[in-house]
Amino acid sequence: MASSCRTGFFLEKEEEEEDEGQLMDYYKYRRLHDTPDDDDLEPTPSTSQYDLNTQIVDGSTSSTEPDGDEDFDPFLADNPPQETRREFLTRQYRNIVHFFVEDWFLSGVLGVITAVLSITTDVGIEYLQHFKIVSYEYFKATSVYSGFAAWVLFLVICVSIAGLICHGISKQAVGSGIPEVKVIMAGFAMKNYLTFRTLVAKILALVFTLGSCLPVGKEGPFVHMGAIVASLLSRMTSACTYNAFFSNEGRAMEMLSSGCAVGIACTFSAPAGGVLYGIESTSKYFAIKNYWRAFFATTCAAVIFRFAMAFILPQHIAGTITAYYQTSFPNEVFVIEEIPFFALLGVICGLLAAAFIWLNRQMATLVRRNKTCRAIWTKSPILYTALWTVVVAVLTFPDGLGQYCGGKLTFREALIDFLSNCTFTLHNAAEHGCPQSVVDHWTRSGSTGQYDMVLTLAGFLIVYFFLISVCISLYVPSGVFVPSFVVGAALGRLLGELISMWWPEGIRGMESPQIFPGLYAVVGAAAYTGAVTHSLSLAVIVCETTGQLCALLPVLIALMIANAICAFISPSIYESTISIKGYPYLADLPPSRISVHTLKVERIMVKDIIYITKETTYRELRAILLETTNLKSYPFVTDKVSMTLLGSVSRKYLTHLLFKKLGPDDAFASKRRSFNASELLHTLRNRSSTNLLGMGTRNGREQPPSRNSWTAGILTDRSISGNTLLAHSPLHENGLHSAPLANLLMNQNEQPEAQVRTIAERAALFASPLDLHGVAIDPAPFQIVKGCSLYKVHTLFSLLALNHAYVTDKGRLVGVVAVKELRAALANIYTRGAVAPRRKIGASNISINNPQNGNGAPAAVAQTAIDETRQKDDDISSSDDGHLTIKAGHVTVSRDGPPDVARDPDNHQFDA
Template identity: 35%
Template sequence: LREEGKSEHTLCRGQRGLCDYTKFLISRVGEDWIFLILLGLVMALVSWVMDFCIAMCLQARKWMYGGLESNVFLQYLAWVTYPVVLITFSAGFTQILAPQAVGSGIPEMKTILRGVVLKEYLTFKTFVAKVIGLTCALGSGLPLGKEGPFVHIASLCAALLSKFMSLFGGIYENESRNIEMLAAACAVGVGCCFAAPIGGVLFSIEVTSTFFAVRNYWRGFFAATFSAFIFRVLAVWNKDEETITALFKTRFRLEFPFDLQELPAFADVYTVGATQFYRLDFSLQASAVPRTGHFNHLHFDVPPGFGQFMAGRLTQKESLVTLLDNRTWAKQGIAEEFDYFRNYQAWQHPQVNIFVTLVIFIVMTFWMAALAITIPVPSGAFMPVFVIGAAFGRLVGESMAAWFPDGIHMDGTIYNIVPGGYAVVGAAALSGAVTHTVSTAVIVFELTGQISHILPIMIAVILANAVAQALQPSIYDSIIRIKKLPYLPELGWGHPEKYNIRVEDIMVRDVRYITLNCTYRDLHNVLLTGHLKTLALVETVGKLIISTEESSISPTRTTSPKPLKPALKRPSVVERPTELPTSKTPVLLYHQNIHLFLLSNISEWEEMQLDEQVNFNNCKIDPAPFQLVERTSLHKTHTIFSLLGLDHAYVTSIGRLIGVVSLKEVRKPSNPSLSLCKVCLLSTSALLPLS
């Protein structure tokens, strides 16, 4: 018996220790670093699997094309039909499962991080639609990008992981905590897409945030670095790479990468080129409507046809690798023999020199990308713009090499022009101009693995941004305008008159309000005036500065508060008749009389209940809503709304409610072309603010 007692005691101690260890482990699972590791791991796996599937789809297209060499018509049919089938499936699957997955996703995330809740944008079915739709869209070979949708996919993963982690710690149910994790997820999306963690963090901050909390910095860097590391390790594991290297590794000359005399060419040419492409791109964006009929451009890149003049048989990745090559393709306009790599032969044509090929490639890729991004499928615009910029830079670099065939003489040494360096600068400048970001320079450094051209890249990116920002909004802000998402635009440059506008000039004075001693009838009348997410709760009518004709509130009562109970739950209110009629009235007439009697009693009871005072004890009331005074400037109001993510604010004068200003009123002076947002919004809680 004593031995059995000892064994039971030992067993109980072991179970207690296991229970304590489980609680400790669960508590540690709720920490941020575990969450960020899981997020980075999942996104790295998703990115690698998607790249693998996309490569298989593109290889299948080439295999079908190569297997039909005996029949040119069948080659043409296979080359055109294959992407049509994939892109049609992507559009149909996305529209049926989750239409919210269409497009880039960065504009929506920019809106969500501001505090607006967009319906169905962070759900599991949207994640499935985004991943499968993006894989098919990119596998079709159309000039579309992966970077924008991956920001949305990473945010979807973060939202789903937050729901899972809330089982271990309630802190992940906090709304502000979820916003912080979504900000880190945006960095992970760019980091695992390009294997560029530093540029990914900076780029995500620039395109999704107006004000960024520095305390979230480490989360973005940690998760993005881990995700990029796993993404490149998987490439080594699959024997795609020998070791962890840059995604588009370059081999530029390090001892003398460029001459000082080339800086004007870097600055001027790329600024002019970025401006022209930028303005043309947004002229197409402004008139673009998502449609599925933009398949005509698939006829132009067929290799036996017009595609032979624009390297049509190369994928975006293969084109970018060849464009960044440091060797010169032409001397004095005469194409050299491309005998060192098979892919370089796609740029060579017996009747056309390399300059014509590059010009055709730039023009055709530009308008094909402009049409492709309007197809309602998950897609991004960063990578096509990046490739176009690289091609434009390559064209300038080859021209410089033709103008200076003997290179540049410096201290008795001849240094040849490096066209690949111009391609790198062009890619960074054009993508930076279109997105209004400077961090594209950092992304280029991490993509190529070299910073030899850091000075011309930074000069070109800054100048391109300066010119582009003076002309039009970024591509993401333009999409926000087209979709009419509830985002607050910047005040803009060159409008000093906006700084003289006050809150009293834009506020709404017809405020729907209720008082502390109002009746249910008063509350009913206010609710009938329109769709209201919140109501202003004030102490007395006497404290309101509001005209009588603008108020829809009837005089209040001072009766004792009594809670309202539904009529169906109070059977004692309507008493049954104690005696049945003794006359020989038909049964039908008897039931009609009883029905009328009950209806009259219910109506009288409802009228009595409507005249009783409302009990606010069980209501969610915000005791300190955000308030502004009538003399607050528009600039200060704009900053407060952007910093705090406000949806509306009440305007008071000496503690008295005089109006309300919402996001709609602040947006109109910022940009009069913007109209009221028509998106499905969810209110996190029904608040009744006090003044």
């Protein structure tokens, strides 16, 4: 698409012969209305696309020349120039290209591609599950032991193949993917999670994982797959130079949100509920204007599903790939006296959901702390997965322990039985009794007791409650939505069967509506799943899945109660996974926590910070930059006494300032890895915004950006520079003098403008104050007052996607607060509430020879040009501040910030 978009962009215009009659009329008009003077007789050369009074701001042009009537030509207004054929074709070509990058078109393509992937995956899963049952029955006819061996080996082999696929193709395919998508949509980049390799590995591994009947779901992987497809479409479209539609981050996030919605819609065949659940599970705040994109994508996916079922797939497959569980409840399916039972079911589901999340967290902790489990997982995660798969196979063997928990049934078959409009405990000849085939699924061989089915349901609930919490942590793609839905349905079915046994003729008698255990299964499935995921859209998904609205009121009652209870006790399963993996994600605040309103930001902020003043010397700046490699910007204050915040300075500009004055410094290269010029320029050229400031004209024709203009354009982006550009910023200059940092990247061997030859001159320059006239300073960094509550700070950080904010008191800088401080204050929010974090401050052995110079600049490490030996990294103790601390003649350095999420985390087993 990129090459085709560039074809029409550089087409040369054809010159057209002017009509002599119109030209003569034009000259007559000018002689009658114009008064010639000396200036009009002078030719005005045209050397640039923009005149001298035109400013370029953010890629747009704005003229500072006053508009006047002398520039208006009525003749040209009434007789516009005619369009040539080449210009007409070029304009139509651009319209067609723009048509194919419109929102609605890409949303439709997203829905179609994801639906095709879903259908293909489901067909492969169905064939594997069918082969498992056939092979088990074949070997079972020989002996029970042969059947047991076939059952265990098939499950272990399929799961091991899935683990090998993830290990060989893309490790990022392990787990659910929803926690990572939440982190990405929160503004943190995660490496290789939205690549084509991950998509291929996710599809192949998911087929073998679910084909083995491992008790995991597919909703999480499908959400991840939808996000990957959306990301790939955005990248393909952003490669188009003409009107790069998805070149900015906001458009990409909108597509990611649509991809998540399509993934849920493909899992449960619920277009409306998929949109709502995708928003709830991945986004904190959602723009209403983006609703139609997600709905359009899910609608296209639903259409593809219906088309495939009707014309493409065979009949024995078409009915198994869609999660559409049609129920046939009467309109009056419950009486008002059953409302307390629905509320009780909501309470039980909320408590069990909290226990499930706690159990999953304990399993993750066990792998980390237990030496045996940690050793097995570290050396071979596939072996660890295979061992747990053996446990699952033994517990679900149909002729063994599996006969007490319905081990032979798949989740789809079990869910159909749970939602059926009949009663297990009644005889099949009764009015509401289940068919004998359904009864046989939940009774042991030769057993006829009515309580036997209740015990089997209880065994199913207990066994899978434990197995699911373990299996979603294995080294395979896995989801928690579908297993939670089935467990909740089993819990509701169990309660409904017990109530049916206690009131066999209904609560009001035979003339009133009877007890329908299937209704309780629907309510339990929605309540338990909603509590585990902290989502309320399950009410809509259940109605779409069952095709009836009669259960909406009981579902809402139980769902609200279960969600409230679980949210009060523990975070959702996705936020728990994010916390376990240590991703830099700011979780939502739980309800009813008074501590977030009473705790002020002044108690959690970092008070000992490093700052830049007008009197800061080059020696101090060099020491600051060397010791704070994790900081991207520094506050700029008036002086050390008043501490009035003037703005914020990016580390990039300060580093360039040192290079410009002192020359290259090998100490910076040894502290952290830096990108070379070729790597950075490759990234710059992939961004379509680079051509906004690098375009010029020559002889009336547009010219491609120069080598320096590519970098100049990208450095004006806030996502790269992190600063607002002032009028005197060097990035506003043109020609070879524009973007000095860009020139530095272009030619790393270029000598600075003021190379100091002698040691004495270099030492004198070290002691001189900074020259900040050529540095771009952000004059309005985000700041909050020290009396703000934690609740307000959390809201601001979540809404604006802030990384840090400065804390001021009447304009005076008193501290800084970042995402790390907020996460530390909220670490034990569910047990102790919001508390101020305790920091371990340790001073290094680097002494300060001159704690304060005559200009009142902040103290820094004295490193001269003669002796540039520095302490080793192990001499610098770590702290929880995340900032450089200067106090009492010592420098304290922290290794701040969240873990490097750009690297592949090793603890994939904790995904949910």
